[in-house]
Amino acid sequence: MSRKLHRSITSETHTSAVLETAASGGSKFGRPVALSTVRVANEDIDQLLATRIRNNPKVEVIESWNVDSSSTGPRSRYGKTLSALLSELPRHTRGEAIWDSGPLTPSGNGSEIKSLIDTIDATVRREKLDEVAQASRPQTDLASPDEYLARKNRNRGLRM
DSSP states (O other): OOEEEEEEEEOSSEEEEEEEEEOOSOOSSSOEEEEEEEEEEGGGGGGGGSSOSTTOTTEEEEEEEEEEOSOOSTTSHHHHHHHHHHHHGGGGOOSOOSEEOOSOOOOSSSHHHHHHHHHHHHHHHHHHHHHHHHHHSOOOOOOOHHHHHHHHHHHHHHHO
């Protein structure tokens, strides 16, 4: 089964992606595919490599369209549907985006999905390390710039 990743956006907890999967039958002519917008938790990102995307309890299918991929130009139904899904993807992201792949040129062998999984794992680990580093940083007793200027001005007045 071929699965192509067209774009993904990762927030702190979830990843939203536009996927193309091979659809079975349904069309007298052409090559039917399903263009889908999906959302998955970052812990379950490896589910994008699973056999099923639809009816998978760990993957939320936001939107899915069956289209013919024999014509993939920008004016075809495939091209118009893909551009609409790509433009709507940022609205489906929960929270602030910490990584955006941008539009991809998929190869069809799943390598971009595997690299997405590796990148998201690294990004999530980096975010967790940043949180631990901030929590372990000792609190200093340094004055803020405003407090510093106030103390400096007070000392000038005492010297006269």
